[in-house]
Amino acid sequence: MPIFRYPELPVDGLLRLAARRDPAACAVRTAHGLRTFAELDARADRFAAYLEHALGRRGARVGVANTLDEDFAAAYYGTLRSGNTVVLLNPLVRAAGLRHVCEDAAVETAFVPTATAEQLVKMADRLPLLRAVVVTDAPDGIVPCDALPLSVALDSAPPAPPRPRAAFDPDTEACVQFTTGTTGRPKGVRLTHRNLVANAAQTAAAHRLDADAVTLNHLPLYQPMHLNSAVYAGACQVLCPCPRPAAALDLADRTGATHLYTLPARLHQLAADLRFAEGPAGAGLPDPLPGRPGRLTVVLSGGSALAPADARLLGERLGVPVLQGYGMAELSPLTHSQRPDGVTGTGSVGAPVPGTECRVVDPGTGVPLGPGETGEVQVRGPQLMAGYLGEGGPPVAEGGWFSTGDVGRTGPDGQLFLVDRLDDVFSYDSELVSPTAVEAVVAADPRVEDCVVVGWPDPVHGAVVWLGIVLADPTAPGLLDVLDSIVEGANARLAPHEQIRRVEVLDAVPRSPTGKPERRSLRRGLRRRAAAEAGA
Structure with missing residues (x-):
């Protein structure tokens, strides 16, 4: 394989480099206007100065909610520039998941929107390491009790730029990102400066990003991959919430x-x-x-x-x-x-x-x-x-x-x-069944709006196909006939071990924020129901 080269510099160095290369170029555009690379770099300096002042040390973990907002970019690079680790906080998760992330990662400071700040303040007694909650979207400075508006926090920092690193090791921890938890409790993934810079270069190369590119981010959250690769290339980012x-x-x-x-x-x-x-x-x-x-x-x-x-x-x-x-x-x-x-x-x-x-x-x-x-x-x-x-x-x-x-x-x-x-595949006799392969066949029927497949425990075969289906027109007459017709049509195109044996109508397929079916929770429910049926 040809040698792939990428710069050995800290992740926030990508922004510093882009600002020096073309300071007046657009870095991020939102409904409120645009911010140049020089402006974004200066704002990251302000975040870094605040953290140095508030924490008084380096090597801490700082929670940053990856909302689709320019201040995520500034807080992300500013945290890294201050010598601390970014812990991505998903603003869409519930209180229990938020607490798990903050506990596991030992988060000391958090930059979050108002709704997330309210949850953190309520559980402050269970998060003894959390020293400050900074609200990034506070309207007119109104924030939950014991939280700070972002403007107040940044103004409290000394105007001096952050201290330069004494030495840089590309293999030091830069970011902790938690897995989605679809196959178990979310786990904190430790990513280094090398990991993230290399992937920024890899993504920019694969997607053909350069300084003339304009990337439109139409995702529910701001992912570091899209941020880092665009900054690496010097491309403008447009945020579409x-x-x-x-x-x-x-x-x-x-x-x-x-x-x-x-x-x-x-x-x-x-x-x-x-x-x-x-x-x-x-x-x-x-x-x-x-x-x-x-x-x-x-x-x-x-x-x-x-x-x-x-x-x-x-x-x-x-x-x-x-x-x-x-x-x-x-x-x-x-x-x-x-x-x-x-x-x-x-x-x-x-x-x-x-x-x-x-x-x-x-x-x-x-x-x-x-x-x-x-x-x-x-x-x-x-x-x-x-x-x-x-x-x-x-x-x-x-x-x-x-x-x-x-x-x-x-x-x-x-x-x-x-x-x-691997965790979603199940066996019917000695044959492996792929839920997504069955779903693809079912989804081709225009009467199907959405669907999900999970293995239903079976004492003879190991598991059989259970299909949860969302109909395009749930009010259509003859519901049972419609379901029978959909299943018959799908089974005619499926192998014997893939045959649909059970079907239920759903209001919606439970999915994660990234759109993946929540098969783990479905499996738990089906196992309980199968056990109840067996004991009846």
Whole structure:
């Protein structure tokens, strides 16, 4: 594999470098205006000065809520510049999850929006290490008791710039990001400066980012991958907090966006709207559907699987490739991406990003498998985490390979095709069943709005397919006949071990903030019900 080179500098050095290279260039654009790289760099200095003053030392962990706001970028780089570690606080999680993160990571100061600050203040007696809560969005300075408005906090810091580092080690901890917890309690992933800088360079190379690029961030949260890669490239970032796909396309057109980052669920909604618009009436849509934004060159999706049919339809209608990527918190996070000059809608998550190696192994023996053979995906590269909180170094196989827990196969050209999570796959007799493979067949039926598959415990076969389904028209007459017809049509295209044996109508599929089905909670409920049925 060719040698992949990336700069050995602290993560906040990416911003400092961008500010020196082109200080007047746009770094972040929001509904309130734009901030140049020089302005963002200066604001990061203010955050750093406040933390040096408030903490009086380096090496602490600072919670930063990754809201889709320019102050996340300033707090993120400012925390790192002050010699402390960023702990990402998801503002969408409930109180119990927030407490778990703050306890496990020993958070001492937190920069959070008002709603999150209220939760932290209420549990302050159970978080003895938390010394300060700073509210980043306080209207007119109104904040919860025992919290500080951001403006007051920053004004309390001395005007001097932060002290320079005495020495820099790229392998020191920079960020702690907690896993989604879909297969267990969320774990703190320790990422180093090397991990994050390398992945910024890898992402920028894979996505073809440069100083002329304008990236539109249409995600519910501000992820460091998108922030770091754009700053590394000197690209402008446009933040779009509105969840409506049509609004994102309109903003992309008005701001000259070249790269649009969004979620598969939002692309699915847009594809569904496009299909509806092609019908006889073409009316009743929540938004008018704009055409392709003028400078747009690519749409990029990640976090969960994007249906190939959606990618193909959107690619045709927008006239640009709609691409899928793959990664996880433990890998900073990106490891694979389809390339902008590739083919849309193949079902692949792409080839490894520069400096990354991937292989598929037999999950029982660890023996590497050839192209087309299905097994567990393993990855290695400079973006591999330092380890989990409290667990030392990362769990790796011989040769430094990290086992992802995902099941997949590679094509002859190195493209990776994911099948499922190792924990989500279940056995019917001796055959493995992939829930996502069954879901893809069911979802192709236009009467299905959404669906999820989990294994229902079975004393004879091990487990059978249970299907939870959200109907596109739940008020249609003959509900049982509709369900029977959907299941019959799907089973006709499924292998014997994949046959749907149980089906239920759901109001909605439970999903994580990134759009992944919450199979773990569904499995718990089904096990209880299966046990109750067996004992009846």
